Amino acid sequence: MADRSTPGGQAAARDPRTVWQRLGRLTRRAAVAVGAAWLAAACTGLPEASVRGTGDLGVVIERASGRVQIVETTGMTRLGAIDGLGDLSHASVVFARDGRHAYVFGRDGGLTRLDLLAQRITHRVKQAGNSIGGAVLQDGKVVAAQNYAPGGIKLFDAGTLELLADIPAIGRDGRRSKVVGLADLPGQRLAASLFESGEIWIIDATNPRQPAVSRLPAGREPYDGLVTPDGRWYLAGLFGEDGLSLVDLWQTPPAARRVLAGYGRGQAPLPVYKMPHLRGWAMAQGQAWLPAIGRHELLVADPARDWQEQARVAVAGQPVFAMARPDGRQVWVNFAFPRNDTVQVVDTATRQVVRTMTPCRGVLHMEFTPKGEALWLSCRDDNRVEVYDTATLRRIATLPAEQPSGIFFTARAQRFGM
Amino acid sequence: MADRSTPGGQAAARDPRTVWQRLGRLTRRAAVAVGAAWLAAACTGLPEASVRGTGDLGVVIERASGRVQIVETTGMTRLGAIDGLGDLSHASVVFARDGRHAYVFGRDGGLTRLDLLAQRITHRVKQAGNSIGGAVLQDGKVVAAQNYAPGGIKLFDAGTLELLADIPAIGRDGRRSKVVGLADLPGQRLAASLFESGEIWIIDATNPRQPAVSRLPAGREPYDGLVTPDGRWYLAGLFGEDGLSLVDLWQTPPAARRVLAGYGRGQAPLPVYKMPHLRGWAMAQGQAWLPAIGRHELLVADPARDWQEQARVAVAGQPVFAMARPDGRQVWVNFAFPRNDTVQVVDTATRQVVRTMTPCRGVLHMEFTPKGEALWLSCRDDNRVEVYDTATLRRIATLPAEQPSGIFFTARAQRFGM
Numbered sequence: 045m046a047d048r049s050t051p052g053g054q055a056a057a058r059d060p061r062t063v064w065q066r067l068g069r070l071t072r073r074a075a076v077a078v079g080a081a082w083l084a085a086a087c088t089g090l091p092e093a094s095v096r097g098t099g100d101l102g103v104v105i106e107r108a109s110g111r112v113q114i115v116e117t118t119g120m121t122r123l124g125a126i127d128g129l130g131d132l133s134h135a136s137v138v139f140a141r142d143g144r145h146a147y148v149f150g151r152d153g154g155l156t157r158l159d160l161l162a163q164r165i166t167h168r169v170k171q172a173g174n175s176i177g178g179a180v181l182q183d184g185k186v187v188a189a190q191n192y193a194p195g196g197i198k199l200f201d202a203g204t205l206e207l208l209a210d211i212p213a214i215g216r217d218g219r220r221s222k223v224v225g226l227a228d229l230p231g232q233r234l235a236a237s238l239f240e241s242g243e244i245w246i247i248d249a250t251n252p253r254q255p256a257v258s259r260l261p262a263g264r265e266p267y268d269g270l271v272t273p274d275g276r277w278y279l280a281g282l283f284g285e286d287g288l289s290l291v292d293l294w295q296t297p298p299a300a301r302r303v304l305a306g307y308g309r310g311q312a313p314l315p316v317y318k319m320p321h322l323r324g325w326a327m328a329q330g331q332a333w334l335p336a337i338g339r340h341e342l343l344v345a346d347p348a349r350d351w352q353e354q355a356r357v358a359v360a361g362q363p364v365f366a367m368a369r370p371d372g373r374q375v376w377v378n379f380a381f382p383r384n385d386t387v388q389v390v391d392t393a394t395r396q397v398v399r400t401m402t403p404c405r406g407v408l409h410m411e412f413t414p415k416g417e418a419l420w421l422s423c424r425d426d427n428r429v430e431v432y433d434t435a436t437l438r439r440i441a442t443l444p445a446e447q448p449s450g451i452f453f454t455a456r457a458q459r460f461g462m
Numbered sequence: 463m464a465d466r467s468t469p470g471g472q473a474a475a476r477d478p479r480t481v482w483q484r485l486g487r488l489t490r491r492a493a494v495a496v497g498a499a500w501l502a503a504a505c506t507g508l509p510e511a512s513v514r515g516t517g518d519l520g521v522v523i524e525r526a527s528g529r530v531q532i533v534e535t536t537g538m539t540r541l542g543a544i545d546g547l548g549d550l551s552h553a554s555v556v557f558a559r560d561g562r563h564a565y566v567f568g569r570d571g572g573l574t575r576l577d578l579l580a581q582r583i584t585h586r587v588k589q590a591g592n593s594i595g596g597a598v599l600q601d602g603k604v605v606a607a608q609n610y611a612p613g614g615i616k617l618f619d620a621g622t623l624e625l626l627a628d629i630p631a632i633g634r635d636g637r638r639s640k641v642v643g644l645a646d647l648p649g650q651r652l653a654a655s656l657f658e659s660g661e662i663w664i665i666d667a668t669n670p671r672q673p674a675v676s677r678l679p680a681g682r683e684p685y686d687g688l689v690t691p692d693g694r695w696y697l698a699g700l701f702g703e704d705g706l707s708l709v710d711l712w713q714t715p716p717a718a719r720r721v722l723a724g725y726g727r728g729q730a731p732l733p734v735y736k737m738p739h740l741r742g743w744a745m746a747q748g749q750a751w752l753p754a755i756g757r758h759e760l761l762v763a764d765p766a767r768d769w770q771e772q773a774r775v776a777v778a779g780q781p782v783f784a785m786a787r788p789d790g791r792q793v794w795v796n797f798a799f800p801r802n803d804t805v806q807v808v809d810t811a812t813r814q815v816v817r818t819m820t821p822c823r824g825v826l827h828m829e830f831t832p833k834g835e836a837l838w839l840s841c842r843d844d845n846r847v848e849v850y851d852t853a854t855l856r857r858i859a860t861l862p863a864e865q866p867s868g869i870f871f872t873a874r875a876q877r878f879g880m
Contacts, residue, residue: 094513095512095579095580096562096579097560097561097562097579098560099557099558099560099562099875099876100559100561100602116560139517140517141518142514142515142517142534143515143516143518144515144517161513182833182835184518184536230787230789230791231853232853250853274788274789276747276790276791328692330748369648371648371693371694371878372692373648373693373694373712393712414875415601415602415648415876417600417601417648435649435650454517455876457517458832459833
């Protein structure tokens with residue numbers, strides 16, 4: 045309105061032609077201003093930055109804040125954050141097949157579906173009292189949660205989180221077990237382990253409202269499980285006895301048998317500060333690299349030779365995660381307290397530790413970029429995430445984060461058991 | 463301007479207050495109109511559907527129309543098309559690491575960068591006279607093209623298609639060779655084969671403006687090459703002699719040696735209607751499934767046993783592509799004329815053909831969804847794409863397409879040699 049007091053303003057307003065010229069100009073200017081404002085929140089309320097690919101996205105759990113950061117691995121930046129996710133200690137994340145949506149499993153039983161592009165929660169359910177993770181089934185239409193309490197597996201519609209099936213984990217002993225080691229398999233199936241009853245279940249969810257369960261005796265107290273990247277072998281670690289329980293999922297009908305005697309809690313010669321995560325086991329050149337329980341060693345086992353032990357590699361402490369770079373040439377290892385400030389890199393060709401680094405305090409998790417040119421690791425006690433070039437082993441980026449734990453990239457959507 | 467002739471228009475215009483009130487109203491109306499128009503093409507000109515994940519996107523080459531379709535594999539639908547891509551016979555596609563952008567290599571030497579979300583061309587260069595494909599380097603910042611004429615490799619900035627390096631393929635014979643079998647490797651490297659001079663080149667593009675080339679003698683007339691999914695083994699098929707040329711990329715310095723004697727053009731007992739595509743070789747349970755040249759067979763070779771032949775499986779015709787489902791349990795095979803109406807499915811556990819189908823005329827290419835629950839195949843002569851459920855082996859969708867050839871999904875961005 046400042047124009048009204050400018051010299052000639054009133055006179056000009058009295059000339060209709062001038063008024064309409066001004067009107068036209070101002071309308072255009074206003075339209076630009078209003079349009080720009082709309083643009084900022086345009087396209088169904090989403091910011092312009094919502095139009096982007098999802099192949100290089102990921103999330104970082106900020107465990108103490110009930111929040112996840114959304115990050116991208118091309119420029120190695122933080123894009124935003126979503127909070128209100130409840131208890132995220134030991135939280136894990138799986139991704140929808142479109143790469144846009146993530147499912148966060150909180151320790152408090154909360155299951156939250158995130159829209160990574162809009163940076164918001166789309167659905168959230170409190171589905172159990174204590175949950176330990178989940179999986180997306182092969183066709184992407186079903187999300188499964190594995191629960192400690194009440195022990196069981198629940199299947200949800202991946203788009204709406206509508207409950208499709210509730211499978212209580214009642215084992216041979218007639219009691220309800222905690223469920224661990226849930227993994228999606230080829231053929232719309234899941235595998236999971238029942239801690240108290242010592243069983244491995246293979247669940248066919250082709251009809252997710254009426255899943256069919258095969259129950260296999262597996263050994264004492266399976267505490268975690270994994271499936272190999274090809275979806276053929278399911279392995280459960282046993283807390284109550286030596287060795288591992290192995291299921292060949294190509295066998296009909298499948299059966300569990302013991303492998304790698306000498307591995308496991310039963311004969312651990314050292315106090316175990318933290319049970320290793322089986323999900324962190326690595327496959328490299330067809331061989332499995334396993335964190336030995338309670339020992340300062342990695343074990344190398346060969347699936348093609350009945351999973352026999354091929355070698356042991358001495359490392360700096362009790363390994364927690366042993367993760368293979370996607371090409372299998374390196375395995376990166378982090379450790380339990382008191383060596384949780386240390387990361388080691390093993391060359392799988394020579395089976396030698398080629399680098400020992402102490403990046404920060406409280407290294408909780410590691411994640412490779414899809415083609416493995418970089419590794420991200422979380423430094424819980426130093427409130428940051430660090431990124432390493434895996435060729436030079438040099439740090440190339442640092443991102444602030446509040447007590448970060450798990451780091452998960454969308455490429456997991458395209459792999460079994462991830 | 464219609465308002466200028468309405469009753470009272472001139473009088474009202476002479477009252478400055480009224481003018482400013484009208485101006486305000488009209489500005490708002492105009493802004494709404496302009497804003498709405500902007501919205502329709504909002505977010506920097508992108509439709510609302512541009513906000514979506516890219517993990518389930520793909521492109522289908524419509525070879526005769528110089529056009530690609532953009533498809534999505536969740537709902538199995540066509541999202542749009544982009545034309546103006548020139549000669550797309552034998553065209554191939556690679557993807558940016560964000561999953562949003564695709565690079566199309568046309569036979570006419572055209573290299574086009576597509577935005578799959580905006581459904582438009584962002585950059586296009588005519589970079590050679592005859593080109594056969596390309597690769598995106600590990601870190602996603604560089605795109606490489608392999609050219610027949612003039613024979614060589616060119617490196618481009620992945621964002622702008624600015625030329626970074628031109629590497630003429632001048633071999634030991636001092637002449638310019640056609641380049642085939644380009645594949646990206648771990649460590650910002652590429653491998654490629656030179657047809658006339660019989661060499662395999664390993665190119666370190668850590669500095670893409672000054673790439674370093676290692677030249678290995680490879681055998682007579684390598685006609686195509688591939689790298690195994692782990693990035694360790696590079697294999698070139700030889701047109702001029704028996705066997706394959708193998709490079710162990712973990713060896714220092716790398717060297718090429720002959721494997722699989724008896725394989726190759728030299729002793730082919732049958733006329734070869736179409737050379738098989740090495741890119742179609744399949745790895746399943748650590749073993750390589752190869753289309754035998756000129757024979758109605760697949761060969762199974764074991765990298766862990768010096769690539770020795772382990773078995774042969776009889777199939778319906780001369781195989782062109784032998785592609786493993788991501789879990790390795792099935793290999794799907796298509797064939798050269800006159801059996802190019804046929805597809806066979808082999809169970810890799812029993813090494814038996816479990817299904818022979820004749821889906822349509824001119825089956826040119828096949829592509830699995832990232833987790834392998836479905837397979838898409840192109841029916842060139844029936845102008846459609848068909849989608850199969852790989853568990854039931856039933857057709858679950860059909861999409862119209864004009865003479866479709868290659869089908870490429872964005873998950874390729876996260877794999878070596880794809």
